[in-house]
Amino acid sequence: MDGITKDSIKTAKLMKQLWPQLTDKEAIDEVKRYTNGKNTAIFTEVEGDTIVGLALCSLRFDYVEGCKYSPVGFLEGIIVDEEYRLKDIAKNLCTKCEEWAKNKGCKEFASDCTLTNTDSISCLLYTSDAADELDGV
Numbered sequence: 001m002d003g004i005t006k007d008s009i010k011t012a013k014l015m016k017q018l019w020p021q022l023t024d025k026e027a028i029d030e031v032k033r034y035t036n037g038k039n040t041a042i043f044t045e046v047e048g049d050t051i052v053g054l055a056l057c058s059l060r061f062d063y064v065e066g067c068k069y070s071p072v073g074f075l076e077g078i079i080v081d082e083e084y085r086l087k088d089i090a091k092n093l094c095t096k097c098e099e100w101a102k103n104k105g106c107k108e109f110a111s112d113c114t115l116t117n118t119d120s121i122s123c124l125l126y127t128s129d130a131a132d133e134l135d136g137v
Helices: 006-018 024-036 089-103 118-127
Strands: 040-047 050-060 072-080 109-111
Touching: 006 024, 006 040, 006 050, 006 072, 024 040, 024 050, 040 089, 050 089, 072 089, 089 109
Parallel strands: 072 109
Antiparallel strands: 040 050, 050 072
């Protein structure tokens, strides 16, 4: 199956909840890209044999709004399956991403979303212990 595992298929399924415009193949390709990348990481939360949470992060070397240093750890996307929300899964995933970025030498960790995406804003404010800036995008 060209390096595709059961877990990558399960992860891709959750990724499609985050980005529904992706085809199955594109979602699996993204999972592989984040898993195998030198400057990317993917973290999951598992309950039993179900992947219930997913966070994707990367190192950004270009300018990141509100940041002074480079590289910046960047939360590219996060999702928790609806029935598992409000159980600190997103917070745990963000902590894993922040630790990964810190271990890669980052002094800052960031993310973005549009101001109309109130669910994402709530998630980002709730999950970050150090949310000291909120810029509009």
